[in-house]
Amino acid sequence: MAENKGVTPQSEDYSRWYTDVVKMADLADNAPVRGCMIIKPYGYELWENIKTALDMRFKATGHRNAYFPLFIPMSFIEKEAEHVEGFAPELAVVTHGGGKELEEPLVVRPTSETVIGHAFSDWIQSYRDLPLLINQWANVVRWEKRPRLFLRTTEFLWQEGHTAHATEEEAVAETLQMLDIYADMAINECAIPVIKGLKSPQEKFAGAADSYAIEAMMGNTWALQSGTSHFLGQNFAKAFNIQYLDEANEQQYAWTTSWGVSTRMVGGVVMAHGDDKGLRLPPHIAPYQVVITPIWKTPEDEESVFRFTNLVADQLRSAGIRIHVDKRAGLSPGFKFNDWEMRGVPVRLEIGPRDVEGNSVMSARRDVPGRDGKQILPLEGLEMAIAELLENIQSSMLETATKFRDERLHEVETYEELKALVGQGWGLMWHCGSPECEDKIKEDTKATSRCFPLDENPEWNPVGEKCAVCGKPAFGRAYFSRAY
Ligand SMILES: [Zn+2]
Incomplete structure (x- = not known):
């Protein structure tokens, strides 16, 4: 790793600040194909924590995960008029396969309403098959002319939920339930206050009756649409013939919904919380909640410091706290502190010979700079003190972001x-x-x-x-x- 040069200050160039942070905090890099990104382990772990937080909530409300194909026949996309019109400019189309020109071009999924509609028409026969509550974790491709890492990429990761219901009321209730789940995740896991609302006709999803979104304010006051939930009416049910026999034995079209949150959310976390020292991560989703930095000079110190560090690490790890021990040799403590500050780790623990002697550690908060964020914590009950500290940081970050937004x-x-x-x-x-x-x-x-x-x-x-x-x-x- 090169010298820590620091990021471009937000006030100088917010857009460059963002790119600097994403790259220097080791979240992601540009890919050989313009518009695509390589998500590095630290960025991917952040996404995984967001993913887990959502997945739990989906399952708790009765949804099940499934997987649908990456390739979609072009004719499927064309079945819903507004849908094809909305997506046409962004489609990546496969025309050749197995060394031959294909009879029908295949679209790399921009979203899966059509192929899932096709499957649903088969899975749903009677009112007993409803509601059908499916989610998929997948990648999608929408060609981006002006890509930005995480915010707008040609390929991105997301989840797309797709549900079918017997009545309009149920489908609308589902759409709003998922909007609530997204808001809950953003607020309580990402510490980002969001506004739930209805999109205007111009801004709604192509083919939806109504689109709802959660909107978050970034550090430069710009908005980031951070999740969407669509009531699709019977548009896709009619295009894909999703019908069921009701209790009176009559054929009815189902009412469907779809909803999604993507890796954009990672960009949202960067911009809602980051500062001129880099990333600031809310503890609930931080890949490392605590980084332990052993500090030593002599070989004797090294031995005792590391023995004590291992003790602390085990104690925190067994309490379920995500920790990392920075054992890198040949780097100064100051360099390491800056490095973890850049990566936004919520709590840093320093352990030097004096801490070993005192049977305690020095803790420092990422969100409170300088002395005010520092305190000495005894080894006894450390896991409880840290757990409490992490919760404090989580709520204080939400408070700060909410105050910032409300004032604007x-x-x-x-x-x-x-x-x-x-x-x-x-x-x-x-x-x-x-x-x-x-x-x-x-x-x-x-x-x-x-x-x-x-x-x-x-x-x-x-x-x-x-x-x-x-x-x-x-x-x-x-x-x-x-x-x-
Ligand atoms: Zn007007």
């Missing part, structure tokens, strides 16, 4: 107010929902409609409220902001 959410009455706000926060404004108004706002300010927040809109189409841009009746209040 503003209700705006007029379009002029929104224009003045863009780039410094999000504006909540009455909006008709039309693509025309959204295009105008985007052209004028580069801001896009993020969502109609569910909490801020007790009803749709309220009487008397007017769109701040066109003056036509408002559908509701929507947040507008620059976004990734």
Whole structure:
């Protein structure tokens, strides 16, 4: 490893800061194919922890994992008109296989509604087969013209849930349940406060009746759509003939949903918490919650320090705390501290000869710099003290991120107010929902409609409220902001 040069300060160039952190914290690298990324072990472990947090929640609500093929016949994608139109520019298409031109081109899945719809039409015959609750962990490909590591990559990892229901009410309830699960995961695992809302017609998923999303504020105030949940109505059921016999023995079309969270979330964690020293990871998802740095000079010290370090490591490990011991020789403690700071490890423990003598360790918090974040912890009961410290850090990171965001959410009455706000926060404004108004706002300010927040809109189409841009009746209040 080369000298720790540090990252570009956020205030100088936020975009370069982001790329520096992703690379210097060893999360990911660019791949030979532009737009693809190599996710390194540290980045992958972070994703795995997000994945586990989601998977538990899916299973607890009755979903089961399955796997569907990477290749999808082109004709499948073409069956739902809006779907094909939405995805056409992003498709990667295979035309040759086994040394021959294929009779029908195959699409590398951009999402699996179609192939899963095909399977569902077979699996579902009667009302007894419903609800069908399936999730898949997979990679997908959507050709990106302007890729950014984790945020927009041509190939990315995600989960896509697909469910079928007997009634519209059940399918809508499922869509909202998954939105809640995503919000819970973002808030309680990633320490990122999110706003749940309905996407505008222009921003919704291609082929969905309604799309919902969780929207998070990044460190530069831009928004990141961090998870989506779609109510698909009967669009895909009709395109793929997903029908069931109801209790009266009549054929009915099913109602379907789909929902997804991707490796974008990793980018969200970087940008919601990172600072000029690098990454800051919430303990619940940090690959290493604690890094132990033994410090020694003489061979005698080395022996006793390492004996004590192993004792501490075992004690924490058996309490289920994710730890790493930095045994690298020939590197100064200062270098190691900077290195783990860069990688955002929540707690650092230093163990030197004096700590061995005192039967204690020196702990330092990543989220509280300097002396204030340091304390001496006795070996006795260390695992409990550390567990408590990790929970403190987790909630304090959520508090910090929530305060940062709330100070930058503003209700705006007029379009002029929104224009003045863009780039410094999000504006909540009455909006008709039309693509025309959204295009105008985007052209004028580069801001896009993020969502109609569910909490801020007790009803749709309220009487008397007017769109701040066109003056036509408002559908509701929507947040507008620059976004990734
Ligand atoms: Zn309007």
